[in-house]
Amino acid sequence: MPSFEHESPALTNVLPTCLADTLRPTLAARVLKVLARHGVAATIARRTTCCGQPAYNAGYESEARRVARPTVRALAKSQGQIVVPSGSCTAMMSRHWPALFAGTADETRARDVAARVIELSQALAAGSAPPAAGDRDKPVAYHGSCHLERELGERDAPRAALRAAGHEVREPTEGYLCCGFGGTFAVKLPAVSVAMADEKLDSLSATGATTVVGCDLSCLMHLEARARTRRLPLQFRHLAEQLTVRGDE
Amino acid sequence: MTPALPAPVHYSVPRRGIDGFCDAWHAIGGTSERITSLDERADPTPTADLVHATAAIAQTGSIVIDSSRNARAASLLPDRCAFVIDASTIVDTPGDVLRERARWWPGAMPSQIVFVTGPSRSADIEMTLTVGVHGPGRVHAIIIG
Amino acid sequence: MNDVAVRFVTRADRELRNDRVRAAVRHTTSLLAANRSTALDGLADPDAVRDSAHAIRRRAIDTLPQLLDRWAARATANGIIVHRARTAADAVRVVLDLADAQATAGHSPVRIAKGKSMASEEIDLNDALEAAGHEVVETDLGEFIIQLAREKPSHLIVPAIHKSRFDVAELFTTDAGRPIEPDVDAEAAYARARLREAFLRADIGITGVNFAIAETGSVCLVENEGNGRMCTSLPRVHVAIMGMERIVDTWAELDVMLALLARSATGQALSVYTNIISGPRRDDELDGPDEVHVIVLDNGREAIVGTEFDDALLCIRCGACLNVCPVYRNIGGHAYGTVYSGPIGAVLMPLLRPDDPASRELSEASTLCGACTEVCPVRIPLHDLLLRERHRDAPGDASRLRRVTFRLWSVAWAHPLSYRISIHVVRAILRLSSRVPKLARRAPGWAGAWTRDRVVPRVRR
Ligand code: SF4
Numbered sequence: 142m143p144s145f146e147h148e149s150p151a152l153t154n155v156l157p158t159c160l161a162d163t164l165r166p167t168l169a170a171r172v173l174k175v176l177a178r179h180g181v182a183a184t185i186a187r188r189t190t191c192c193g194q195p196a197y198n199a200g201y202e203s204e205a206r207r208v209a210r211p212t213v214r215a216l217a218k219s220q221g222q223i224v225v226p227s228g229s230c231t232a233m234m235s236r237h238w239p240a241l242f243a244g245t246a247d248e249t250r251a252r253d254v255a256a257r258v259i260e261l262s263q264a265l266a267a268g269s270a271p272p273a274a275g276d277r278d279k280p281v282a283y284h285g286s287c288h289l290e291r292e293l294g295e296r297d298a299p300r301a302a303l304r305a306a307g308h309e310v311r312e313p314t315e316g317y318l319c320c321g322f323g324g325t326f327a328v329k330l331p332a333v334s335v336a337m338a339d340e341k342l343d344s345l346s347a348t349g350a351t352t353v354v355g356c357d358l359s360c361l362m363h364l365e366a367r368a369r370t371r372r373l374p375l376q377f378r379h380l381a382e383q384l385t386v387r388g389d390e
Numbered sequence: 391m392t393p394a395l396p397a398p399v400h401y402s403v404p405r406r407g408i409d410g411f412c413d414a415w416h417a418i419g420g421t422s423e424r425i426t427s428l429d430e431r432a433d434p435t436p437t438a439d440l441v442h443a444t445a446a447i448a449q450t451g452s453i454v455i456d457s458s459r460n461a462r463a464a465s466l467l468p469d470r471c472a473f474v475i476d477a478s479t480i481v482d483t484p485g486d487v488l489r490e491r492a493r494w495w496p497g498a499m500p501s502q503i504v505f506v507t508g509p510s511r512s513a514d515i516e517m518t519l520t521v522g523v524h525g526p527g528r529v530h531a532i533i534i535g
Numbered sequence: 536m537n538d539v540a541v542r543f544v545t546r547a548d549r550e551l552r553n554d555r556v557r558a559a560v561r562h563t564t565s566l567l568a569a570n571r572s573t574a575l576d577g578l579a580d581p582d583a584v585r586d587s588a589h590a591i592r593r594r595a596i597d598t599l600p601q602l603l604d605r606w607a608a609r610a611t612a613n614g615i616i617v618h619r620a621r622t623a624a625d626a627v628r629v630v631l632d633l634a635d636a637q638a639t640a641g642h643s644p645v646r647i648a649k650g651k652s653m654a655s656e657e658i659d660l661n662d663a664l665e666a667a668g669h670e671v672v673e674t675d676l677g678e679f680i681i682q683l684a685r686e687k688p689s690h691l692i693v694p695a696i697h698k699s700r701f702d703v704a705e706l707f708t709t710d711a712g713r714p715i716e717p718d719v720d721a722e723a724a725y726a727r728a729r730l731r732e733a734f735l736r737a738d739i740g741i742t743g744v745n746f747a748i749a750e751t752g753s754v755c756l757v758e759n760e761g762n763g764r765m766c767t768s769l770p771r772v773h774v775a776i777m778g779m780e781r782i783v784d785t786w787a788e789l790d791v792m793l794a795l796l797a798r799s800a801t802g803q804a805l806s807v808y809t810n811i812i813s814g815p816r817r818d819d820e821l822d823g824p825d826e827v828h829v830i831v832l833d834n835g836r837e838a839i840v841g842t843e844f845d846d847a848l849l850c851i852r853c854g855a856c857l858n859v860c861p862v863y864r865n866i867g868g869h870a871y872g873t874v875y876s877g878p879i880g881a882v883l884m885p886l887l888r889p890d891d892p893a894s895r896e897l898s899e900a901s902t903l904c905g906a907c908t909e910v911c912p913v914r915i916p917l918h919d920l921l922l923r924e925r926h927r928d929a930p931g932d933a934s935r936l937r938r939v940t941f942r943l944w945s946v947a948w949a950h951p952l953s954y955r956i957s958i959h960v961v962r963a964i965l966r967l968s969s970r971v972p973k974l975a976r977r978a979p980g981w982a983g984a985w986t987r988d989r990v991v992p993r994v995r996r
Contacts, residue, residue, distance in 0.1 A: 190954040200929025204945035287904035319861045323902025328981035335988045336865045366989035395787045396587045399794040400579035450804040461821035462768040488790040505809035510761040514677035520723040525761025
C-alpha cells in the first residue's frame, strides 16, 4: 500500500471509489493534491471497499449492504468531511445509505457518514484555488453527470473549478442527456447504452474541444470505451486529473 | 373538510385587460376587432356564426363559452367562427374564471363549458403545425365596449 | 405488436435498428422538451406551482375513496351515469352493453367516434367493439393514423410520433382510394373531411378524461383539434373513460393543474379546447348528448394506493418524462410492448401488472439518470420508484446466474483485503483482454455485451 495512507482522524478523508481503485489507481493521490492546493489537508481513507451502488441499483439490497458495510464502518471512525471523487457514489452514500442500513447495527454510522460526504468539486467550491499548471486556456467540454447534477443538484462547482483553472468550459447541446452507462444497464441493454453514448459523443465532439472533463469516472470510462471504438479524437479526464495535469500531455 | 385553496398561479409576464387579451389571442393565431355595439358592425361576416362568450382571459388568450348560451355546434362545425365578447367580462387569468365559478354561473352548471384558446390545431404529423383540423381554423374575436 | 413473449431487450434492439423512427422520435421529443422548458418560464414561480400540484394530487390519492364518492354523488345528481369498473373486462362490458342498447334501438351497425383515451387503449376497447360488430373510428389525427396502420400509440401526447408525412400519405391514400399528397395540410384536410362524416353519423362518442372535479361532479377534457368536442357534443351518447386516480377536489385545484398540463405536454399555456362537462344536454340547451356515462376504471390502480409506490398515481399523463428520457428517445414507445411507455410506463406497468414478467422487467428500462423526475410537473420521484421496483422484484426475478454473480461479488468485496486482491485481479484481466480485442469481443455474457461495441476500459495511471 502507498505510504500516504496513514491514520489521522482529524483530517478530511478521501474515499477513492472502487472504479478509481481499478482503473485510475493514482486518482486518489491527485485528489489529495487538488485539495491541498485549496488548503485542505486530506488523507485517503483506509480499509474501505465500495459504496454498494452497483448491486443497489440492480435491485440487490442485501448484497449492496454487504459490500458497503466495511466502507461505512471505516468511514465512521473518521471525523470531518469525507470527499468522494464521484457524483454517483456521493449520492449513493448521502441519499441512500440511511435507508439501506435502516434497522441494522450500522444505521447510526451510516447516517453519520451520509451527513459528512461531499463530492470533490463541492469541496473545492468552499476554498479558493490558484489556477492549475498544465494546459490552461484550453477549451474543455464538460460532461455533467446525471447523479451529480440531479441527485446532488450540483451544476456550478465543477464548472467554476475548471474556469478557475483557466479553462474555457464548453457545453454539449442537450447536456442533460445521460451517457448511457447506468451500471448494469450498460450490459443488460448494450445496444441502447451504446446509442446513448453515441449521441453524447456527437454532441461533445461538436463543441470543438478535444478534452472532455467530468466528475464521474463511470461516465468517462463508458464514453472513452465507445469513443475509442469509433476512433474519435477525444480524451477523457476526471476533474482531479484535469486539475493536476503537468504540461501539455 | 374543505382543504385550503391552493395559492393563485402567477405569471412571469402578466397580461391584463383588453390589450392583454388581444396580444395573447393574436399570438396564438386569432384575429380581433373592437366596436361599441354589435349594430355598428358594417360587414357582419356572413359565413361565421356568432358565438356569445361568457368571459375571456387575457393571460392565455382564451374565450370561455358555454352550452347554455350557444349551440355547441356553432363554435365547432364551421370553418371559421366569430366570438362576441363583452369587454367587461375580460379577466386576467384562468383562475379568475375557475376560482370564481359562482360569478359566471350562479345557477345550475351548463352541461358544457369550453375555454377556447385559439384555432383548432394539430402537430401530430412531424410536429408540423396545421390549423382547422376538426374545429374552426379561423377564429375572430369581436370585443364590444 | 404486443409480443410479451419477446424480452424487452430484444424489442428495444429491434426498434433501435430503425434509424428513421429513431430520428423522428429524437427530433420530436427534443422539440417538445424545449417547448416545455420555455413554457414553464411563463410561470412566475414554476417550482411553487409544481409543489402545489404535487400537494393537490397527493391529497387526492390520500382521500381517493371519499373524493370519488363525493364526485360520483354530484355527477349522478347532474344526470351523469357513473359506472365503476374493477377490471378491464368490466369496463369493456359496460361499453359493449351501451353499444348493444343502441343496436336494439335500431342503430345497427353501431357507429362509434373515439377521442384520444389512453384508458381505452389500456383495456383494448377497440378490439372488443370491432369483434362485436361495431364500427369504431379514432378521430384524433394521430390516433386515426395509428388505427389505419393497425398499431398502438407510441407516445402519450403524440401517438404517431414514429410516422412521417410520407407514411401518413401512404396510409391515407389506401384509405381514400385516391392519391393523398405527402403534405401535412393536405393530410389534415383529408382527415377533416373523412372524420367529419364519422362525427355526424356516430351513435356513441367515447373519450378519455383528464380530470374529474369532485366539487361539481364534472369531468375536464383537454385537446387541441376539436375532435374531443365533437365526440362529446354530436352523438346521442357520450362515454368517458377515466382512470380512477384522475380526480381533483375543486375548480381552484383544477386551475393549478391546467397551468401545468399543457405547458408540460406541448408548451402551450392552455390547450386549444379545455372542456368541462357537467352532465347531458339540459332541457333549455340547443344541443349535446342525451346520455353521459363515465366509467371509473380501477384495473390495478386501487392496489397501488397506500403502498410505497403510490406517487405513480399522481401522474397527469403530460408526457414530459418521455420527452427527456434518453432511453425512450432512442427506442420509441413500441419497444416497451405495453400501453404506457417511457419513464412513467416503466414505473406504472410493474405496478399495474405485478404478475406479468414482461411488465415487471420494464423497471430496467432506465439508467436512473433522473431526467424524468426533474421535469415531472407533479413531482413524481420516477427514478426512485424504478429503483424501489427493482428492489422489490430483482431478488426473485433475475436469472439465477445474475443472482449468483452479485452474491459472489458481494462476498469478494465484503472485506478490504479480498477487495484489494480482486481489484488487482480485475485490473490484470482488463489489461490482458485489451491486448486481444477480437477475443474480448466474443466474450460470453455481460463481458461480451460490453465489448461488442466498446473497447475494454483502459487502466491508466
Ligand atoms: S409521470 Fe409526470 S412527467 Fe410523466 S407523464 Fe406523468 S405527470 Fe407527466
